[in-house]
Amino acid sequence: MVIDKSAAIRDIMNREEPIVAGLYPHRMGKSMFLGMLADFLGAVSDTPYSERRARYEQYAVYQEDPEFFNSNIGRYVVFNLDMKYISEGDLFDICDMIPTLMEVFYLLFDCKSVVIVDGYDAPFINTLLHPGDWEMTDGQLEDHKEFFSGILEDNPHLHKGILAGVFDVRSSSLESVLNSIPTFLAHTGYTDNMANPFQRAFGFTVQDVWAVINQYVDQLWPARNSCTDVWRFKARVFAGLLLQSDGYRIGTVHRIFCPFSVMAFLEQLDRVTTATELAFDSFSFWCETDHLDRDLAVDTSSVHDMARYLRHLATAFDRQREFQRTSSLATRLGRAKCLNDNMIARIASQPSEQNELGYSDDTEAELVRICTVDSSGLIDELLEDEDFSAATVVQVLYQAGYLAPVAQHRMGIPSKATYDKVAELSRQILPDFILGWSD
Structure with missing residues (x-):
């Protein structure tokens, strides 16, 4: 492809x-x-x-x-x-x-x-x-x-x-x-006014995802000739990808997706023959990195901050998922009989749907600032090989791809698979009684 x-x-x-x-x-x-x-x-x-x-x-x-x-x-x-x-x-x-x-x-x-x-x-x-x-x-x-x-x-x-x-x-x-x-x-463009020359270099855009789905279904999908409603199948696959993997917000591009996750998902469709057989919850939409095996325990003075960050992320993710399941444009597109390039362009250019949730929290703005601005001292602290500050752990999660700022003051988690990884790490970082992580 x-x-x-x-x-x-x-x-x-x-x-x-x-x-x-x-x-x-x-x-x-x-x-x-x-x-x-x-x-x-x-x-x-x-x-x-x-x-x-x-x-x-x-x-x-x-x-x-x-x-x-x-x-x-x-x-x-x-x-x-x-x-x-x-x-x-x-x-x-x-x-x-x-x-x-x-x-x-x-x-x-x-x-x-x-x-x-x-x-x-x-x-x-x-x-x-x-x-x-x-x-x-x-x-x-x-x-x-x-x-x-x-x-x-x-x-x-x-x-x-x-x-x-x-x-x-x-x-x-x-x-x-x-x-x-x-x-x-990756998110340069929300935190400053510099043009990012790498915006079109890495990741799959919404248009790229749609193009890959078309190439796969038209050229490689084994059930292509026996499917009676190919356009409906494409629409379901596309909407499902948007719902299950929210992607990364990047500069002037609405969002980008992990290419390896998209391709791995499409390869698993070889055994699917109709749109009604699509079951997205059984697929992983993130190719896990192996760079978070280190103990990320936080120091005593930072435990409560870390618990606050993790609780906020859990709440934001749950609300985001609920919104996507009920109100998002991707949900409506999943019921469409067909999709065209103009509709795809609308999705790619629209503001973040998450803003429609209408809630704000100082913790979220603090997380975005930590991820995208405050990088000084990160390496020195990691090299000390001791318990880390909450900000250091958040920076590591961001740079490893598990957190994604979606706008200047808004933070998200790209997919259920990355959410599960952050939840797993949180249980290692904090005791259950103080964590309060909601699954």
Whole structure:
């Protein structure tokens, strides 16, 4: 199945800053997009230039801006690095080799380089969440600092540096290197006025979900030829996905969905033959990350704050689910005989339906602020490997994808599966008598 994310190539490459970073939850398709970015920009590729050009001419990157397309396709030397697979032993060699190669290519071919770093926060994740397994020493931290500064800082042969990850590591010892880099969290756009160049790069939008459903039902669904009401089936699948997985709110886009969750759900439809057989409660709409195995116990002074946050999240989620089941546009669409592109566009552009609930709470605004603004000190506190403040636990849940700010002062939980994970963690964090978590 093909979902066109190519327009984001122009959004990112046209930024004035030489280096940009995007921080999005796990399982949002970051690596897939970065692979496409490298394929489009690279002067060297396993695929012949003519074939690549013909393929991308069918995509939005060409249709929206032919001039940009012709100026950038196959133009650069691309170094596509994945920090999740670079060992400590290789880091020094790479740091020493890449700047030299960039200079050589520039001198020989008058060709600047693009450096893509996937998982640029990966060197810290084990240290942050599994400190007993691997302790990052001062020497290792200096190696990573030298890696980023040597390749990205003041490099005359660099055209663009693109970083992608999950955790905000700017408050770590790398801050002197990374603090000056524009860094866009998934929800940038609700907390400030900056345009987020990664908005169209990661995750599935509402339109993407509808396109994937159409491709699956029309081309892959085994019961396609025997189904007497295909449009009704598509509408039920689409409405069910919206109801069961509320997605993440992101900037000017109404919401985005975890691509792996959507695709995993569609694969399970192979054994469904009619719309009446759809039973969404039996499916999981979240591909669980393995980065929350660390003990997240809160310190004594923070227990009551943590209990307040968790109670609020539980209440908000229950009210959100009840609203969705009874009043949401997705519920009404589930009864529609067919859907068209105009109806899908309405869903994608509408304000958050959750605002119709009409309740407000200072705790909710406090949670949004903690997630989207107060990132300083997070890494230092995690490295101490002691009981954490309530704000630290909330930040970890957010950066791992289990909480989603839905507007400037509104907080949500994306799906029942993520809700269950937060509930499970809450029982580990707080005693039952003080928690009051409602299932």
